[in-house]
Amino acid sequence: MLKKVLKVAGEQTGLAWGFQEHLSNLQKWLLKAEAFLRDINTRKLHHDSVRIWVDDLQRLVYQADDLLYEIVYEDLRQKVHTRKMKKRLIKEIM
Numbered sequence: 001m002l003k004k005v006l007k008v009a010g011e012q013t014g015l016a017w018g019f020q021e022h023l024s025n026l027q028k029w030l031l032k033a034e035a036f037l038r039d040i041n042t043r044k045l046h047h048d049s050v051r052i053w054v055d056d057l058q059r060l061v062y063q064a065d066d067l068l069y070e071i072v073y074e075d076l077r078q079k080v081h082t083r084k085m086k087k088r089l090i091k092e093i094m
Helices: 002-017 020-041 048-093
Strands: none
Touching: 020 048
16 A cells, blocks of 8 residues: 555655655655564564664654655645636636
8 A cells, every 4th residue: 555655646746846756765765664664573572672663663654654645635635626726717718
């Protein structure tokens, strides 16, 4: 699911907002972090300090994922609004 969201975020907002490279870097980082977290969660951690660090990383990944969802949502919302405005304008002209 994250891969799809990141792809859409990159395609839909990156070009329009001029930060495609930043979204691409975030995508790569998130995918690596998720792979690491999947791997580490299959192992038993005996060190509290490592578990705390892993928990912090998991929260950060969730926050970044939420941010990307918000970016995609806002981009799609603006596109729908723009289309509605274009339709209204065309109706008024005709």
